[in-house]
Amino acid sequence: MTVKNKVVVITGASSGIGEATAKLLAQNGARVVLGARRENRLQEIVKTIQEAGGQATYSVTDVTKPEQVQALVDLAKTEFGGIDVIFNNAGIMPTSPISALHTKEWNDMIDINLKGVLNGVAAVMPDFTKQKSGQIITTSSVAGIKSFPGAGVYGATKFAVRNLMEVIRTESASEGTNIRTVSLYPAAINTELLRTITDKTAKKDMDQFYKAVGIDPIAIARVVNFAIDQPEEVNVNEFTIYPTKQA
Numbered sequence: 001m002t003v004k005n006k007v008v009v010i011t012g013a014s015s016g017i018g019e020a021t022a023k024l025l026a027q028n029g030a031r032v033v034l035g036a037r038r039e040n041r042l043q044e045i046v047k048t049i050q051e052a053g054g055q056a057t058y059s060v061t062d063v064t065k066p067e068q069v070q071a072l073v074d075l076a077k078t079e080f081g082g083i084d085v086i087f088n089n090a091g092i093m094p095t096s097p098i099s100a101l102h103t104k105e106w107n108d109m110i111d112i113n114l115k116g117v118l119n120g121v122a123a124v125m126p127d128f129t130k131q132k133s134g135q136i137i138t139t140s141s142v143a144g145i146k147s148f149p150g151a152g153v154y155g156a157t158k159f160a161v162r163n164l165m166e167v168i169r170t171e172s173a174s175e176g177t178n179i180r181t182v183s184l185y186p187a188a189i190n191t192e193l194l195r196t197i198t199d200k201t202a203k204k205d206m207d208q209f210y211k212a213v214g215i216d217p218i219a220i221a222r223v224v225n226f227a228i229d230q231p232e233e234v235n236v237n238e239f240t241i242y243p244t245k246q247a
Helices: 016-027 039-051 066-080 103-131 152-175 192-196 200-213 218-228
Strands: 007-011 031-036 055-060 085-088 134-139 179-186 238-241
Touching: 007 016, 007 066, 007 103, 016 031, 016 039, 016 055, 016 218, 031 039, 031 066, 039 055, 055 066, 066 103, 085 103, 103 134, 103 152, 134 152, 134 218, 152 179, 179 218, 192 200, 218 238
Parallel strands: 007 031, 007 085, 031 055, 085 134, 134 179, 179 238
Antiparallel strands: none
């Protein structure tokens, strides 16, 4: 399989989708480089992967800081000799009605969900352009393809990510740099995202909804593995992943 020996950088790797993806890819022979803000969790995950015979390393990374994202990518090159894939997965979801005016949370979502992705793109683009290959995978959301009341700003960041990935794909095809893109649109996946919701009504509603229909992050990890495993000439670039129970 083409996943084997690929060097994959993953942000938001300390839990949820990022953690599940790191473990699955490492199990299938990828060399994974994990970035997140919680060093203790990164250490635990890397240790688990290594004890199972996989290859992994980490760097404490705040995706809102370009120099830290660049350091994560540089670590991949130093430790494993290059980079093949970046999975821009870090994100927050403090949903609330626009009228609640949680403006700090709006800015935090823009900084992490959108600018954090841009920082990841900027960190790998010179290498991917030079080597004329590479894959950029990004976690958007079903809120990036549909408009949901209570998720106006969150959805805005995810719509923006959707547009960004498609433009990168088409520009790369025109420029002949062969950079593949993958946009993921997860629905109710049981991760720590709900912990970022401070609006009490929104939190109560989301907790009940996810408890009823949410599924394990491994569902997304399998999709990421599938996308990476495709031949270089194949770009499977959009995936919407719903729990079967979710209407």
